[in-house]
Amino acid sequence: MAGTSGLLDALRELRRRLDGELFPLSVGDVAADRRACRELAGQLDDYLLPRLEAIDAPLLAVVGGSTGAGKSTLVNSLVGADVTVPGVLRPTTLGPTLVTGPADEEWFLGRNVLPGLPRVTGHGRGEPGTLRVVTAETLPAGLALADAPDIDSVVTANRELAAQLLAAADLWLFVTSAARYADEVPWGFLRDARERSTALAVVLNRVPGDAIDPVRGDLARLLAANGLGDVPLFTVPEVDPLEHGRLPADLVRPVADWLGEICADARSRAAIVRRTLGGALDSLTVRVPALAEAVERQRRGIRELREAVERAYDAGMAAFDDGMSDGSLLRGEVLARWQDFVGTGELMRSLEARVGRIRDRIVALLTARPAPDTRLRVALGSGLEALIRATADRAAERSLEAWSATPAGRDLLARAGVVAAGRLGRASAVLPDRAAAAVRDWQGYVLDLVRAEGADRRTTARLASLGVNGTALLLMLAAFASTGGLTGIEVGIAGGASVLSQKLLEAIFGDQAVRTLAERARQDLRRRVRGVLDEEMTRFTALLDGLLEAPGPAEDTARALRECARAVRERRHTLDLAATPGGPRDEDGAAMHSGPHGRRGGT
Known part of the structure; x- marks a missing residue:
């Protein structure tokens, strides 16, 4: 994108500084520090750098959520084809599947998004550690759907991969169910989306017919209480699926139409991309300095160990x-x-x-x-x-x-x-x-x-x-x-x-x-x-x-991280984040706003 070369340079320098083992010792909450560093490096690799390099590239919507929420069934139903394999065994999604239209297949087969995941093609289950790319004629150009593993999977690698996919998404299509919508794990992810201004819509799936109003109302209340009252909310009643495990087309049509409007309107698609990208960039002004402080804490811990030894041998000399x-x-x-x-x-x-x-x-x-x-x-x-x-x-x-x-x-x-x-x-x-x-x-x-x-x-x-x-x-x-x-x-x-x-x-x-x-x-x-x-x-x-020693935490690492955060903040204005009027609408016809600052679509 023209005018963002300085911002790209700042992000590349930030990514370079995250290489190596910045947290080699158990100082403070080192597990959280290491996790934050991995997540930041992953988002730079999987989303920020590739998306900023190709701002007008196809939009990636990740379908994520809890175990048993019906993510794979929803993807198949939206596409109208058996592109993923739903089932009763958990975890169902072992390797993520990305569904794209034929026009965008080449883009997603390349290493433009999620470059660390090897690509495979063909139908069936994806292998762990790979990204299976399939095409569907029914999917509009400019949009891809990724079926992510469960965010609360019993398998640690699946949970980490789900978080990685969500961090690489332009848009979250977050799926929950009448039985799981109040669980804490999903709300942790939703609050992260709020903090980072990630474009987001929630699908309340598998709701018994007589409980639609009270469950939807309670979920809407919880969304508002968590600062997500403007998030589009779609409801899919619980029904016996049609053959091949797909839901009736009329039940998922509001979600499909909403996604279709996003792709049909280049301005709406660009607004979503820019909002999510801008929110991710803005989060760096908090996350990177916090990481720098953790690096300093690590070096202080190392220095204290050195001083303890020096004191011991100074005492020996005095003796x-x-x-x-x-x-x-x-x-x-x-x-x-x-x-x-x-x-x-x-x-x-x-x-x-x-x-x-x-x-x-x-x-x-x-x-x-x-x-x-x-x-x-x-x-x-x-x-x-x-x-x-x-x-x-x-x-x-x-x-x-x-x-x-x-x-x-x-x-x-x-x-x-x-x-x-x-x-x-x-x-x-x-x-x-x-x-x-x-x-x-x-x-x-x-x-x-x-x-x-x-x-x-x-x-x-x-x-x-x-x-x-x-x-x-x-x-x-x-x-x-x-x-x-x-x-x-x-x-x-x-x-x-x-x-x-x-x-x-x-x-x-x-x-x-x-x-x-x-x-x-x-x-x-x-x-x-x-x-x-x-x-x-x-x-x-x-x-x-x-x-x-390299690749450990060098003396200037914390200072360099803060300088990178400052450079990103100063060059952030080069990204046009102006809201786009006339964007897509949710299932009730209300204007769809992709962040926490607009009106909530849906009722």
Whole structure:
């Protein structure tokens, strides 16, 4: 249609934005969000885009309604031929049948309407998941009737297909019966038609002769109460059908004449198409922003899961900091090795001539026992590795607990699988190797610090008496210089060690340099441990990143959806929705208005 290219572009961009999984997690009422997204994408594919591309194409009237309302019988009776297969078994309509005149057959055999449904031809029952297209000479040009599955079918696929067909229709011919007209399910669909200004007529079918007036009157009352008082209402009494399951022609003639007038008058047909199309477009201004909010809710849920993991590992880093300063690293094996290093005179002997140190190393080699400084370094490294492992285990446990406490987290863990979820609650299998490498690299860094600081000639001379390794050990201990967490004799020993190592380091480097070196050593260790914890954290965040990768909900999806809705609203005026006078009339001769704002036809 001329002048609507901008509107078509906006709709195509909207449809593109709906591709992919926008709602991967159980956040909010995710089932409703997913359903709304499917329905919107389906209406764009099945109706809005093809109809806007061919505004003057034949009109599609979908005959829908409840189980047992007599939809198939009504279609056969309107066409005057056996084009559908009515029956007593439910569900009767397994695959929808579309009936069209010969002039419009090519249009409906193509993928112009309901492009996702494969076409089949011929008589008989339609196969599930297909659209059977048949022709009838009696059907006027410009009109097709589609016999939809039951909207309240026990088969979920049938209910969804019925909703899909109704969303793709230019006109609803909604069929109910005297026994089912008050059911809630049909009224949900009728209210949707009202909200979207869908062109609509209601056929009250199978009404016993003595109940026509009261039942019709009650249905009219309900229509008015639901804002549908202007909807054309046709009544078909209950009678024994003629052979082939068709109703007497005179009983369905008012409906047939009404449909015929629509098709005979191009202006009336165009008014119906434009009203239904306009109502569907107007609904986007509400439905799309609501979908955008749901996408934002989804991303907030994902972000909250990420923040829970980050908090857990930040808490782990804080626990490691406490472990460095509370004296726990100077307990047990480290404390014993410090006693060997200091209490047995090893530290003092290291201050003697180089010959003394060489002698000790030769003795250690011959006795196969490491020197006390080596044992102290190993013990300190083992203590650090154990602290890193405990920190990582607790952070993983906290992360798993946080995720398990939310529906979104449980959903994501379920996707990961029971076994994988259990492994997430503790440190990874490769953590010990990573922790050992981090500690080993840190100890090498401290050695390099000592070498670099001792490059000065005078410092070199002082450093030579203690040795680089021994000095580096003292600097490592200075990084944990604290007596917090120690008791009794431990305080005295550790405190004495701290004072002694501090004095010796100050004698070599000076007090300010020692403070700087110790701080640099601490910060480098923290950086390496943080890196190890970040690697551990990726086991959780990788699951979240997988949700956000294409085709998941991209960061700009919600904003883009709102922009699409705004573009549709701004370009909506290009569609001519002017009411057309002299349109078709209902069974009582009243003017037929295709939306909720005109007079109600029929009595």
